[in-house]
């Protein structure tokens with residue numbers, strides 16, 4: 001009991017910032033490959049050594065988990081910390097009826113759940129009606145006020161007039177939208193305004209399911225997207241795009257989007273185009289599966305719905321095209337802390353577990369422009385380290401057995 005209290009004090013006051021740690025398990029996944037028998041040495045908030053036969057520094061705290069794997073803190077590539085599962089409360093209600101204050105309090109809980117599940121960094125792709133509360137949450141986490149992952153935030157995100165929701169209400173009502181509208185030259189002003197208010201990057205919806213039959217159709221023109229890109233890159237930011245249709249993926253890529261989100265209708269040709277332009281693809285398999293399940297699909301019991309079959313085909317086409325694939329599941333559609341679902345589905349849909357581990361660490365770090373800080377266990381990197389039971393390169397689900405979580409050299413979780 002006394003030890004536990006002391007541990008909490010150390011964590012909460014951050015006085016252990018210069019503590020040295022000597023971490024061992026059966027193996028280390030360094031962000032690229034499995035390294036049997038390696039150790040990792042941490043000093044303060046940095047990794048100072050990782051390799052075989054390292055000596056234990058004087059005074060180091062020894063952490064050893066037999067049978068387990070030491071890994072870089074995982075990186076969620078596509079989250080919405082201000083949303084929670086739509087089978088609990090539908091999206092329209094969350095956006096329209098819940099106050100930003102309530103949603104922010106919830107988001108602090110979601111942030112803690114994310115960190116405790118071993119995800120020490122997240123890229124959050126829009127508050128969906130909660131303004132710039134993500135900028136505030138990021139600050140509170142960085143200041144150590146609430147536990148949570150490192151955040152890269154996009155604020156409100158950008159859509160065209162007429163395309164986005166909530167929709168279907170009496171037009172006499174002036175409803176807020178889940179994102180900010182911009183059309184024509186206005187997109188320059190909106191991008192700059194979002195950057196000024198704290199967006200780390202710009203999220204744009206290059207298409208939406210607003211076609212005559214509710215199919216995905218492009219929203220912005222190529223020219224509009226190019227203007228957004230110029231405004232974003234001039235300031236040292238970049239833009240990423242929601243895009244499911246081939247036309248929208250093409251426009252977004254040609255305009256300079258760095259990542260494509262969802263890509264439900266992607267094929268070999270669009271995959272190749274993305275590869276040529278150095279774009280990273282975030283498939284959000286988990287969002288597709290969960291939304292379909294919320295509509296009544298019983299996986300493993302009912303026949304596979306067409307949209308899921310198509311999603312599997314598009315993921316296969318993406319893999320064959322050689323485009324870089326990141327790990328981002330659109331978590332928030334499903335519970336925060338269950339981020340691993342996307343990793344499990346990537347394996348189920350045909351990716352090798354070790355490639356999924358890379359996607360969730362070194363590949364995502366690069367896509368987020370954070371490869372100098374996180375995503376690898378090597379000297380000079382920030383001490384974002386987790387330990388999971390078993391070998392996730394054999395069985396991806398052992399990522400669920402989180403034994404230890406360290407972020408920035410501070411221990412947040414330590415199981416027996």
Ligand SMILES: [Zn+2]
Pocket residue numbers: 078079080125330
């Ligand atoms: Zn999303």
